[in-house]
Amino acid sequence: MKSLSPEKVADFIHAIVEADRNIYTTHIVKRMQEQGVVQAREDWENKNAIPLPAQFLHISSKLVAESGHGIRFRLISLWPIYRRNGPATDFERKALEQLSLNSNTTQRGIVTTGKKRLFQAIYADKAINDTCVSCHNAHPLSPKRDxxxxDLMGAIVVTIPLDD
Incomplete structure (x- = not known):
């Protein structure tokens, strides 16, 4: 059987992650809030609320990481609300800068962490509805409020181990 390239695997993972978050954002969060059923809130665990779309992605990422396959995905931004969501490496920063010039591209490369070689693909993350925009623009820690x-809000980074 022919093996898949890391580029193809990353594209598959991104397609699933993006679809899941878009469904959650558009068909769950937006509808629940519009109908007054429940709000998506940053402090959802302490309130009668549901996670924000970024938190939904983070929770999904943690579950995938726990599977032990070495696959990771996360959100990053040049304008992170929390520092942990900023670029962690020069490669991520440069990829975000390139995406800010042309958000219709994917930035790909091989990075090394310790003795591990990792393939990273970085995909544009755009504001898909007004809920994304209003939340980010109103957040007191947001460095960008327009x-x-x-608009490009950041990126989804998919990381795949290359070595066994």
Missing amino acids: FRKG
Whole structure:
């Protein structure tokens, strides 16, 4: 059987992650809030609320990481609300800068952490609806408060181990 390239694997993972978050954002969060059923809140665990879309992705990422396959995905931004969501490496920073110039591309490369070689693919993450925009623009820790629907907000990083 022919093996898949890391580029193809990353594209598959990203397609699933993006679809899941878009469904959650558009069909769950937006509808629940519009109908007054429940709010998505940053402090959702302490309130009668549901996670924000970024938190949903983070929770999903933690569950995937616990599977032991070495696959990781996360959100990063040049304008992170929390420092942990900023670029962790020069490669991530440069990829975000390139995406800010052309968000219709994917930035790919091999990075080394200790003795491990990792493939990273970095995909544009755009504001898909007004809920994303209003939350980021109103957050007291947000360094950027003029997002509009369709704007690049950051990126989704997919990391795949290359060595066994």
